[in-house]
Amino acid sequence: xxxxxxxxxxxxxxxxxxxxxxxxxxxxxxxxxxxxxxxxxxxxxxxxxxxxxxxxxxxxxxxxxxxxxxxxxxxxxxxxxxxxxxxxxxxxxxxxxxxxxxxxxxxxxxxxxxxxxxxxxxxxxxxxxxxxxxxxxxxxxxxxxxxxxxxxxxxxxxxxxxxxxxxxxxxxxxxxxxxxxxxxxxxxxxxxxxxxxxxxxxxxxxxxxxxxxxxxxxxxxxxxxxxxxxxxxxxxxxxxxxxxxxxxxxxxxxxxxxxxxxxxxxxxxxxxxxxxxxxxxxxxxxxxxxxxxxxxxxxxxxxxxxxxxxxxxxxxxxxxxxxxxxxxxxxxxxxxxxxx
Ligand code: DAH
Numbered sequence: 364x365x366x367x368x369x370x371x372x373x374x375x376x377x378x379x380x381x382x383x384x385x386x387x388x389x390x391x392x393x394x395x396x397x398x399x400x401x402x403x404x405x406x407x408x409x410x411x412x413x414x415x416x417x418x419x420x421x422x423x424x425x426x427x428x429x430x431x432x433x434x435x436x437x438x439x440x441x442x443x444x445x446x447x448x449x450x451x452x453x454x455x456x457x458x459x460x461x462x463x464x465x466x467x468x469x470x471x472x473x474x475x476x477x478x479x480x481x482x483x484x485x486x487x488x489x490x491x492x493x494x495x496x497x498x499x500x501x502x503x504x505x506x507x508x509x510x511x512x513x514x515x516x517x518x519x520x521x522x523x524x525x526x527x528x529x530x531x532x533x534x535x536x537x538x539x540x541x542x543x544x545x546x547x548x549x550x551x552x553x554x555x556x557x558x559x560x561x562x563x564x565x566x567x568x569x570x571x572x573x574x575x576x577x578x579x580x581x582x583x584x585x586x587x588x589x590x591x592x593x594x595x596x597x598x599x600x601x602x603x604x605x606x607x608x609x610x611x612x613x614x615x616x617x618x619x620x621x622x623x624x625x626x627x628x629x630x631x632x633x634x635x636x637x638x639x640x641x642x643x644x645x646x647x648x649x650x651x652x653x654x655x656x657x658x659x660x661x662x663x664x665x666x667x668x669x670x671x672x673x674x675x676x677x678x679x680x681x682x683x684x685x686x687x688x689x690x691x692x693x694x695x696x697x698x699x700x701x702x703x
């Protein structure tokens with residue numbers, strides 16, 4: 364009797380593995396498990412089995428049943444997975460989202476293009492610097508309170524006996540020193556880099572970008588500074604823009620200025636956006652003789668001008684974008700990034 368069950372199982376296995384279609388598979392299932400199917404009858408036969416063999420017969424019945432049912436399911440899945448769904452090659456494909464460069468990257472490219480056109484060389488210097496290059500050589504006396512205006516991140520590393528503690532560049536002006544130590548005048552550099560300051564709120568981010576211009580040559584005067592600034596304003600912001608200089612103080616320039624650009628909303632008349640027709644873009648000035656001396660440049664023979672402005676700032680001014688929270692600029696939120 365038990366042999367009959369094993370035969371049923373083996374035959375079923377053979378039929379199922381030869382089977383090619385779902386219809387045929389269904390026939391096999393009915394042949395086995397239908398009302399008078401082979402397996403159904405075999406299970407009814409249990410009453411005819413001798414009492415002492417009945418338990419074993421029952422166990423075998425169950426084994427055979429699960430083996431066959433598992434095989435049927437497996438085969439069904441196999442047949443289904445081979446059925447090709449109809450594919451229409453003429454339907455237009457789904458358009459993939461195209462990324463784009465970040466607003467700040469675009470601004471950096473544009474700024475360097477504007478300056479390289481008039482003979483400036485784009486340079487890069489270390490962002491992890493020594494105090495001397497960021498402050499000392501720029502004419503900041505040791506422990507001078509002016510240093511507090513640059514809320515500096517110091518690096519936990521051994522200080523240099525010559526150059527002092529290590530820090531993250533709080534401004535690109537350190538590039539002036541590096542440039543003058545590396546090259547003799549004439550110098551025309553544009554240093555665009557990341558800056559770091561311990562500030563974070565809606566209008567400050569601990570990492571931001573500046574572009575620093577430095578020109579050192581014989582007979583460089585404020586006129587050259589004015590001309591360069593005007594050239595930048597017109598080429599970056601538009602032909603109709605003008606600039607003005609306001610006296611200011613920086614340790615590393617003398618005289619020093621804040622540079623303003625005419626407001627494009629009110630064309631200089633005065634509006635909600637600006638201070639009486641002018642918007643502030645950043646600092647500038649004539650390189651301080653001490654700074655030249657610190658870099659081995661003779662202030663009797665050479666003079667220079669410098670300026671250092673924020674990339675994010677000019678970029679937002681140009682686009683007219685007013686970002687309610689500057690931190691959004693560096694978030695990975697696609698809803699923001701797509702708009703920049
Ligand atoms: N380094 C200054 C800052 O971060 C900006 C600056 C002012 C740069 C005057 C200059 C300059 O080159 O001449 O605020």
